[in-house]
Amino acid sequence: MSKAPATAKAGRARTAYVCAECGTDHGKWQGQCAGCGAWNTLSEFVIEPAAKAAAGGGATRRAGWAGAVEAPKVTALKDVRHMEDARVSTGIGELDRVLGGGLVEGAVVLVGGDPGIGKSTLLLQAVARMAATLPALYVTGEESLGQVAGRAARLDLPLDGVHALAETGVETILEHAAAMRPKLIVADSVQTLWTESLTAAPGSVSQVRESAARLVRYAKETGTAVFLVGHVTKEGGIAGPRVLEHMVDAVLYFEGESGSRFRVLRAFKNRFGAVNELGVFAMGDKGLKEVPNPSAIFLSGGSTQQPGSCVMVTREGTRPLLVEVQALVDSSPLSNPRRVAVGLEGNRLAMLLAVLHRHGGVLVGDQDVFVNVVGGIRVQETAADLPVLLAVLSSLRDAPLPEKTIAFGEVGLSGEIRPVPNGEERLREAATHGFKRAIVPRANAPKSGALKGLEVIAVERLADAIDAL
Template sequence: MAKTKTTFVCQSCGASYNKWQGQCTSCNEWNTLSEEAAPEAIPKGMGVAKGRKIEFVALEGEEKTPPRKVTGIGEFDRVCGGGLVPGSVILVGGDPGIGKSTILLQVMATLSAKHDCAYISGEEAIDQVRLRARRLGHEKAKVKLASATNVRNILTTLEDEKPDVVVIDSIQTLYIDTIDSAPGTVSQVRSSANELIRDAKRNGYVLFIVGHVTKEGTIAGPRVLEHMVDTVLYFEGDRGHQFRILRGVKNRFGATDEIGVFEMTEGGLQEVPNPSALFLSDRKGDVTGSCVFAGIEGSRPMLVEVQALLSPSALATPRRAIVGWDSSRLAMIMAVFDTRCGLGMGGNDVHLNIAGGLKVNEPAADLAVAAALASSLSGVAVPQETVIFGEIGLSGEVRAVGQTESRLKEAAKLGFTRAIIPERQKRGKKDKEKGLKDSGLEIWEIGHVQELLSFFPMKDK
């Protein structure tokens, strides 16, 4: 009997090796190699059948787009591009306990009123899912529930039932019995997802796949999993905080980087139609080290509070504690302050926080962070009715950012009266003048970060 050949596959990047080694030379991760059965090769001397010729068509053509399935949950539909496209595959990832299973059960319950929905759980027993449905108030929903992990059994069942929407919770628990490796390994996750995606495309049903995440926050398993699906959604937020952010990082049928805001309550996740007002609801008067940033998340303008606190440090290396923002950009702004403006911030402990649990990624927050730092250092508060946005360069210049009018209109809608923005370019200034005036805000334009410091006179020490 021929000996079964084995190979060692990295569970982080999918690279394969003939023998075991401690470190993967492809991704430099340690202790990630797992032994798996090698795929059988074609015997020597046997030819490969010639493939059939494929047909090319013109780029121009008329295709009927099938109507989207609207879930009725506005924030979820926004992230998905306006609804669910038949035949699409959506990957949902997030930290344990963040609310992935909860939001998908709510989506299936609302869709079941008009569509045939199936929920297949590989992690939880049927009684556990029923308890969650009862807590959410959806125990009467017409959702077909099952608990299974064998991909062959799942595909056979879906072929007979022919549902419109299917949830697989989660892909790391499924396995294909022809592959000699444990569930959750690279080969099992890749092969299971490939079979499910192929079946969803062929039969035209919407497929939700729940994916575990690693300690770095990325989807566990091969990176190719995110390339195989049509949409990738990430749940963000702290489990101890009531807000949850559903962010779309990939979407073939809608805008990317769109977000939906939810609030975790006893009855499940409730959508927040006006997140700007909610994020600013706990803001207290004129407080030093605090200012409001007018940002853009996807296509939506959003106002959030930026908080900074500087305190003298007794350590040789001052502490930098950042929540919700990029630590490298904070270091850049402090370097600009020290070098271009002569401020001595380097010897202080710096604490920076984006209130509400939101993660801000755009460079337009530079000016708001700089204003919060300057306010904390000087002891002068930013006026409560002022919003700030702009990008800061290494020479200290304040650069323009996109969608200025949308940011200002959102600020005016929430009662703000003043805005500190980058200096506009001369080209097109007259064309934009009317739009900025229509916002009803008093506009202060600055071209260098030194001009920002004029609002915060430093105390003599």
């Protein structure tokens, strides 16, 4: 249980060492947390008295993009007149899609991804295209101004209205921002920032949290939009305290394989739009370019259908996407056969194979099963259940599925095929790409009539889907 912080003397701040795992605070640094027993998780924090924090918080006024100033007051929620969030286009359609339609005033967006995947390139492109409508300040803590200017020159970006600052001190950054009053700030990266109020080294948990908190406070007070670039850990999460993701309005992750030129930008949190929205880019010599038809890059494009392959229609955010699920079933020399899933949840694969045996009469208990989603995309919805089982069955029998066939549907433990959201929209996407046959749950069959050129086979049980092949 977290200890309650001691009361600070009036007008004086105190220093505490807080555990990043459980939140227990300590009066001095020590190697092991007394609350949860974790090692090397204590970070220094400065705790200000309530009166001082209120005086310096500046939360009593907020200046929007139009310069309006509002004073907070208690109001009945039913009497509040709300307006749609005014959005400004970034000039990059796929980025606008992930953000929910554009950039909102005062929004703080955290962008994470592996080193070299294109975070700085994308934001520099966006800043250059928005500079005509939003004066921008590009703050670089990892590169020199010459490196940033050189990248902009290689990408042939217009830089009118873009100002750059090579600085890592938050107080200095905010002083320059107050002087030039930009409407957009990019901080690359938040792990390099530090504040004078803490003695911890830049990049530590306390410095990252406090630096981000001050930029968030400035964004909300002035209506300035802020992009924060974040490093990722070996596990793929944003480095630093988890609270960093709670402070910002949107969290975007760059995904992509090191050997592929395609990049996927996914929204994991968005207060102004849909989560799990996808934006697809291709890295070229002139930076990141939008992919107008992302479904095409996730399909193999082979002339003939191969055993162990099934195309499904997944829905990421507001966009239906066609992706190819591949399976390889091979006899195992091990007493405990392997179950490997790339782009899918491994535990769900094991469950589906048990359902295939129990309700489909197909035994793969002595076989190694490998399942992969082509293109490096990760499918997080249950609509992939049926395509996975059909791909496994196709590989086991060494027989390809019929040409131009797609499938989607959730498979229950009792062998029933359950419906998934937006079934008709998925079918329309498949018909648009020339597919002729669809195996779908009965509840997802079109109610307004058959789609032109697409034969829809509605099934209720797993055995029905196997018979349909």
